[in-house]
Amino acid sequence: MCKFITKITVPRTLWGLKTLQGYIRELAAICGVAPERLLHVEMLVEELGVNIARYSLRNDPEGQIEITVLKELSSFILRFHYRGIPYGYDIDNPKDELGRISMDLIHGLSSAYSMHEDGKAGQTVEVKVALPENSLAPELERPGLLKTTEEVGLATDETYIRHIADTDMKLLVQCLYSVFGYNYSADYMYNPEALVKRRADGLYEGIVAVNSKEEVVGHVGLLKSKPDDCICECGQAFVMPQYGKRKLFTRLKQQLIDYADEIGLMGVFSSAVTGHPFTQRGNLALGCVETGLELGYIPADVESMIKRRGEGKRQPVMNFFKPTSHHRHQQLWLPACHADIITETYTRLGIERDLRQAPEQGLEEGTSIIHSEVNNVWNQAHLSIGKAGTEDFVQRIETILMRSASAGCAVCYVSLPLDRPETAPIVDVLQQKCGFFYAGIMPYELDGVDAIRLQCLLQQDAITRDDVMAESEWAQKLSDYIFEARG
Template sequence: MKNKLDKRILIAGTLSELTIPAQLNYLPVVVNLSKQIAEWFGFPEEKLREIEHIIEESFVSVVENSFELDELGVVKFKISYLPGKLIFTFEDKGLPVDVEKLELEERSALGILLIKHLADEFKFVNLGKEGKRLEVVKNLPDEEIQHLLSDFAPVEPEPAPKDEELKFGMLKSQDALELARLAYRAYGYTYASVAYLPEKLKEILEYGYLEAVTVRNSKDEFIANLGLFYEKPGARVADSGMAIVDPRYRGHNLFKRMKMQAIEHGKSIGLYGLYSESVTIHPYTQKGNITLGAKETGLLIAFTGERVTFKKINDEGLSQRQAVMLYYLKINEEPKRTVYIPAVYEDIMTRIYSDLKLNRTIQTTKSFKNIVDMSGETALELSFKPDLNSAVITIEKYGEDIVPILRLRIKELCMKKIDTIYLELPLSEPATMYLVSQFRELGFFFGGLIPEFRDGDILKMQYLNNIYIDTSKIMIASENGRSILDFIVADRESLA
């Protein structure tokens, strides 16, 4: 930190509180206070400018959308600290506001979009009679986290003995700091930010969004981790990710052994299956999935940014955005469902479903004769992943305005230089098989199939914002995976 703060203040959490009139001439006060405190925490100039934009857009949005022109309102502004992040909060008791509607209004849409893009977390809370709260979060810079972790960085470690006795278990909240150190040993500071935030890891563990298989060596050192992420607590499919292995233990077959532990755990708690995204900078993780019986369901060709490095594998980083192969491993019987497949993807999706052996009835435009209801307004969710510079648009309900809304969203995201945009479509909705052709006209192409993701299967499409991908650099571990890559390349080229 550039400025030493009393630890009692950090533990208490509140760094500053202001109660100010809801008038724009107070904007410099709020902005300057935010930048000054952020500077104490070591944010570089580029990030300070981002914080300035976030605070500016947030305060303007609150003032302009919460109060009438002649109304003298009040805004409570607060800056708080939690381990690994600063939280900027705006509270008021003005007019009720629907953020989704604000995002559709030209006057406010770009401001909300900018906040979501620049913030690491964005939350809008309706407090009922107490008003409402807008909360934005910026994670601390890597350099600050380095102070916590750098003392534990091994220098050129010797490979561990192959016959060492290892202990497998499940991640506990007290392991969070050791997991952060493990991420550093394996990836430096280039991995997804949650791996470096012990307090955030503890929180998602506590609330049921994460479980993980862990491995300790004979000295009780934390040497490997395989995360099981859940879309929501109680979900029946886990996203198997955050696979991290200490460089000393590469070649010990730990990924496969952890995955076997995860399978047994999943069977015991009634999961339908495990979903995973395997990197393509090397074939090892893909091969591990395949030997366990997982099946390829798609490929996202520009998923990971160029910053990610794998110590002992590619210390220089990636030369382009990196692809991930999608896998699904069925471990328990899932519900019987009907899925509606678009004609343009009928062959590949039918083949994927056949490989997965899911309990599905497939409908196509040839077999489906009912009328599709698309009345009313579209409902969708837009989320950002700043560490990947990507966005995900999830369709919750199709409306007659779906195409113009998507066109607007794509334009806004491209203007903000988002590299990749994903579109998640419910295969339980007949409209999906009719609308995909229009989504392809907007620039989306095939990504993959994810079973039982949100109480049903989804079709994931992908959009690249003026970035070049050399597909010859994508390492594929199987012929089936190669055929999926070839299909995706052809599908993208057919849009031109």
């Protein structure tokens, strides 16, 4: 996953400005570029900028170059974007000695590079400077306030739990920053106005722990995709390290579950990382039940205050569900290949269902209806299948998977309704011909209908069973089943 560092817009007339080059050199150092390569980075910024200005912006005295600086796990990234003469500058075909210098610098930095025309949007040159192995970039990745519970003194004042108020949003952002710095994945969580709007729109309700000074020190969010969803997610859970060891997470989530029941929701779901046991233990203490395991769900460089297994790899999550007192009867058709594990999941959930094994049948005649979306923050692709037609289903899925992998996605997910016998043959084809495997079930997920979830890993996978800490016998059985399904 790429992390945005900064964006700088530079007029054509200012190329060669040493202050700019020095600034980017300092960013490279913070991001972990080896000291002996920093001068090369500084020179590369100058050479690329001058070449772009000379060959693509030569007829535009007001032309500008936009430099975006990013970092991913193994690379420091410089992205030059400009709107100049189409094909005026070609990095692969230097026109003079200056252009050859740029290429020499790129090769000397052990870098990857790309250049492409963006049509009316202009052109983009991107250079990825390889970082040394295990580069931590502490100044950028871990702001000074981000500490583990062992590194901070525990607070002694009292706390109490209540619903969030619109006037708490700035305090909530400050609490978030004290835990994650600027590394939290949901950008809107740093915007008090956006949080107030989501609350007004019925997509969010916060439960907070506040201290004796009325400062927010812990939070869980009741999250919906649509205001009329009949289930919600318990997410955005964090507690300031100073207020650890008080079971605040358990108390916050219990109040959220009680509120979900009060407003008539069917249940609460959540995801717990499996690299450490603590979030799973909190869920189990509240009677939540494991319903699935999604391998590679969290990007490798998402921060954690708690040391976990599988550091440096994408992180699996165990999905949990807690039914409320509200129920809706459903008749479900189970794919034969997963009928036993799904039946046991429902038994443990205590949700009454009319479970039937789907009859053997093929895909529907005709062409397919498939929609795909990419989550660039988490490097995930998500499929929605309206119809799987015999004419083109496998070909369409394979194309989407290849395109998603090329866009940097590491995993693809699909949820399918269990109230339709037509789901079973889709599951069979996705598993036998497209590389998908079982991820679990989720009650009421698809407009109130229970769903089976499948997953497909798109990048080279280093996740092992040892990376997954399963905190119950059922979780271990579910984990073993999914790793066997992966093959």
